[in-house]
Amino acid sequence: MRVRFAPSPTGSLHIGGARTALFNWLLARGAGGRFVLRIEDTDLKRSTAENVEQILDALRWLELDWDEGPVFQSSLEERHREAVKTLLEGGRAYRSNATAEDVAAFKRRHGDDRGFRGEDEGEGAIRLRVPDDGDTAFEDLVVGEVRSPNRAMDDLVVARADGTPLYNLAVAVDDLDLEITHVIRGNDHLTNTAKQLLIIEALGATAPRYAHLPLLHGPDGKKLSKRHGAASVQELRAAGYLPAAVRNYLALLGWGAGDDETILSTQELIRRFDIARVQRNPAQFDEQKLRWMNGRYMRELSLEELTAALADFYGRDDLGPAAAISAEKLQTLAEFWPLCGFIYDGPVDDPAARERWLGAEGREVLVEIRDALASMEPFDEPSIEAALGAVVERRGLKPRDVYQPLRVALAGRPVSPGIFETVAVLGRDAVLARIQAALNL
């Protein structure tokens, strides 16, 4: 088995594209086949080195390794020219100067459901001769039988007047050349398949199997785009998601394992993925569920792994202590700093929190806490908890009325990791200094 993923080199790897890549990869890995990368760049303008590198980088981040490529369509141009020659010589294609207007006029004469049929003019663009009778049909691995009448299809242009190939010809020839056995792509290519089948048939070759994945939509049912938040793999990465969680979530978008399992490791995904079970209707990308799933994966990370992920995300390697006390509160890597940044940067500025917790009573409590923590030994979590608990009891207050003023003094805001852990991580000097600073406000 040889499958190929063929992204357009537009610079960003769209989430829908990432899912297509994932399904190709799962299929290849599950069957011990080859995963080939081909860059669709018939329109040479877009395939800049930077754009291609960004796509490859997104794939690397997702840990979808490829066995061959990237192969550039343009590098196969000689083969495309040969194919055009074969078509012309075999009488399966002809040269025509017919314009879009000519095509429209033809339809006015023969009816809207009649495809354009031209004459050989010996010059102009190269058009494939589409048969008038019969259907072009194929058994799609996802959709099932797809059948379309030949008479409704225009004689399609396969190469420009200057001989350069067009997409449908390039794809058909490349898939043949690379000996691709399974083409898995988005449903937006479904109607291209009949054209490619016609080209392959005219070339006398055998077509690969096809599987068309349902498209991905945003929360409003419209095509997924920037305005829905993250729309590309790069944005997912920047939003602090874990590759394994993204793979798990994407795999379940349009495919179900068939039972009630939701959290599936990549090994499980490979083992159980079945292209025939892929959903036929389009799915909406729901970032809330991804966040939940990412949280599950975050909590399964060891402290070492989490610290490494944070180091990679924030570019600093001193985050371990804060990671240790905040791990179960994080859904994404990006949530770490808003929650724990105060440990490194000092208390944040939150007037409402000061107003609420650092009034006269709060300050009295802080003084008592300061005195209790000042001389306590050792300065560790159990003794901190005991010391603070004693303050609660002595003053006859609810725990929160003691802990929240302290929290606001240390973090500046009413939300932080557990208070005992936070005090321990900050250390005595920093805690006493922050309490004093809060009292001096």
Next chain:
RNA sequence: GCCGCUAUCGUCUAGGGGACUAGGACGCCGCCCUCUCACGGCGGAAACCCGGGUUCGAAUCCCGGUAGCGGUACCA
């Protein structure tokens, strides 16, 4: 317009003629846990697009309608 694809809770889905008072997950609501926020636990509301057929029996099969999406380039 024409050609094609699709249709189960708000969302992702299970369902392959009787096991369906339609199951799970996210989200939402309530309760519990609790130093905040989370995590976790328990409970709840929430769906078969509409109309015909086939059948003893339809979410499931067929047809029609409607809706959504895609394609309809000398773009990819």
